[in-house]
Amino acid sequence: MARDSRFRRLHGMTPIPPGKTFSDLLPTYAGAENEVHLGEPNSECASCRKPFNTLRKRRKAVRMYPVRSKVPVAFAFDICGACLALYQAGGASRDGVLAAVESYCDGVEATQ
Numbered sequence: 001m002a003r004d005s006r007f008r009r010l011h012g013m014t015p016i017p018p019g020k021t022f023s024d025l026l027p028t029y030a031g032a033e034n035e036v037h038l039g040e041p042n043s044e045c046a047s048c049r050k051p052f053n054t055l056r057k058r059r060k061a062v063r064m065y066p067v068r069s070k071v072p073v074a075f076a077f078d079i080c081g082a083c084l085a086l087y088q089a090g091g092a093s094r095d096g097v098l099a100a101v102e103s104y105c106d107g108v109e110a111t112q
């Protein structure tokens, strides 16, 4: 499967486009329709690391899976409205959000 060049700055993870499932991305799992969600949602934005509260709400779940994965296990992290706006702006803004979510997934502390 050719990688989308818009995501070339991500090295370890591949974002799962909205509406797509593993059966769309990994031919081995074509026809698999059920998803099982494990664990608690993240309590702070996976991009800017600010905590969710009544003002800063979860606006989108970014889903990604390890590039070399052979099994259909993905990670889903919620992001806030401000980061969703950056994500929807596309280009470098989207790359920045995705890179921040990837490092969040890897357990890297925010550099801000």
Ligand SMILES: [Zn+2]
Residues within 6 Å of the ligand: 045, 046, 047, 048, 049, 050, 079, 080, 081, 082, 083, 084
């Ligand atoms: Zn955020």
